[in-house]
Amino acid sequence: MHPEQNPLHSETDRLESLRPDPLRRALRSYAASIAATHAAPPASIVWLRAERRSRRLAIERAERPLRIMQVLGLVCAVLAAAWMLRQTGGLHPLPTMGTTMVILAIAMTILVIAGCWTMMHASRRLSS
Amino acid sequence: MTPAGEPGRGILARELELQPAEPMAAPMSELEFQRLYDATAGPILGYLVAVSGRRDVADDLLQETYCRLLARPRKASGLDADATRRYLFRIATNLVRDRWRSGETQSFAEPVEAGQAVDLDASIDIRAMLQHLKTRERQLLWLAYVEGMDHAEIAAATGLTRLSVRMLLYRARNKAKLLLHRGETTHAS
Numbered sequence: 144m145h146p147e148q149n150p151l152h153s154e155t156d157r158l159e160s161l162r163p164d165p166l167r168r169a170l171r172s173y174a175a176s177i178a179a180t181h182a183a184p185p186a187s188i189v190w191l192r193a194e195r196r197s198r199r200l201a202i203e204r205a206e207r208p209l210r211i212m213q214v215l216g217l218v219c220a221v222l223a224a225a226w227m228l229r230q231t232g233g234l235h236p237l238p239t240m241g242t243t244m245v246i247l248a249i250a251m252t253i254l255v256i257a258g259c260w261t262m263m264h265a266s267r268r269l270s271s
Numbered sequence: 272m273t274p275a276g277e278p279g280r281g282i283l284a285r286e287l288e289l290q291p292a293e294p295m296a297a298p299m300s301e302l303e304f305q306r307l308y309d310a311t312a313g314p315i316l317g318y319l320v321a322v323s324g325r326r327d328v329a330d331d332l333l334q335e336t337y338c339r340l341l342a343r344p345r346k347a348s349g350l351d352a353d354a355t356r357r358y359l360f361r362i363a364t365n366l367v368r369d370r371w372r373s374g375e376t377q378s379f380a381e382p383v384e385a386g387q388a389v390d391l392d393a394s395i396d397i398r399a400m401l402q403h404l405k406t407r408e409r410q411l412l413w414l415a416y417v418e419g420m421d422h423a424e425i426a427a428a429t430g431l432t433r434l435s436v437r438m439l440l441y442r443a444r445n446k447a448k449l450l451l452h453r454g455e456t457t458h459a460s
Contacts, residue, residue: 166448167416173397174317174417181326183312186305189334193341200342 210266217259224252299341308337311356314418315363321401321417322367322409332370336363360418360428364410371406400450408443415440 227248299307315336319329339362340355350358401409407429414420414428425440426433 164416166412166444166451169397169400169451170321170412170416173321174413177317177320178313181316181320181329183308183316183333184330186308186312189308189337190301190304190341192334193338196338197342 206266210263213259213263213266217256217263220252220255220259224249224256227252304337304341307355310352311359312337314356315359317417318360318410318413319363319367321413322364322406323370324401328370332363332366335366339366357420357424357427360414361430364429367406367410396451400447403450404443404447407439408446411436411440411443412447415444 227245230245312333316329316333319332319336320326323329323332336359340359346358404412410429411425414425420428422433422436422440425431425436429436431439
């Protein structure tokens with residue numbers, strides 16, 4: 144019979160646990176001394192802490208898709224700017240796009256990058 | 272329209288703040304939590320003090336234990352009082368292990384207040400004994416001797432198998448008795 148299945152096995156343990164034991168007495172005395180000298184903080188404090196954490200997690204969950212879109216917008220803007228700079232670099236001159244249009248496109252790209260960066264920085268600062 | 276001074280705030284985030292704070296997704300009301308806390312906080316705190324060896328760490332872990340209980344309503348829902356109590360010990364045990372793995376030093380550096388200890392000599396003996404035991408050994412001894420848990424309950428609280436609990440508890444018990452005897456002998460001489 145497996146020791147775990149032997150009923151006497153567990154019964155022996157139970158009987159042993161009932162015998163006076165100096166270790167048990169010492170540990171319980173120590174537990175009593177801890178209880179006498181160290182009180183737990185009030186339940187209201189723990190409840191408030193849990194509430195604040197729950198609220199913070201809910202805000203983070205709600206902001207997650209916004210942050211993803213901000214990062215994607217920044218990446219797209221950087222890629223677009225790099226492409227346009229490459230186009231105006233003389234290697235592949237644009238036959239139809241005038242200088243004014245290129246300048247406007249570059250300015251818009253810079254604005255988009257700056258806007259995305261500002262929003263991400265502000266979100267991180269407010270959530271920290 | 273973004274309020275002045277709050278650039279980049281998400282729309283959803285602002286709406287969450289404007290709405291009244293929703294009650295926590297917890298299976299219990301604040302009153303029920305108060306009752307549970309009053310019934311279990313003392314034993315959990317004693318366990319954490321004994322196992323971690325530091326009262327400041329024990330206070331922090333105690334609050335974290337209940338925060339985690341409230342943060343997981345599905346796990347805690349439907350449990351009776353005993354099962355909730357075991358679940359709390361399980362959470363506390365895991366937190367102590369995580370804290371130990373993160374490198375938090377464990378020491379019984381804080382002396383027992385002489386005017387408040389139930390038995391100063393006994394407390395010093397026990398503290399000296401616990402200091403020489405491993406974290407796992409302290410956990411097993413406390414759950415078995417102070418909380419009165421059987422092997423199955425200890426296994427549920429620590430994540431070990433019953434066979435492992437039996438073996439480890441046996442070794443821890445012998446080691447603790449030897450240390451306690453040495454301490455008593457030292458005091459007697």
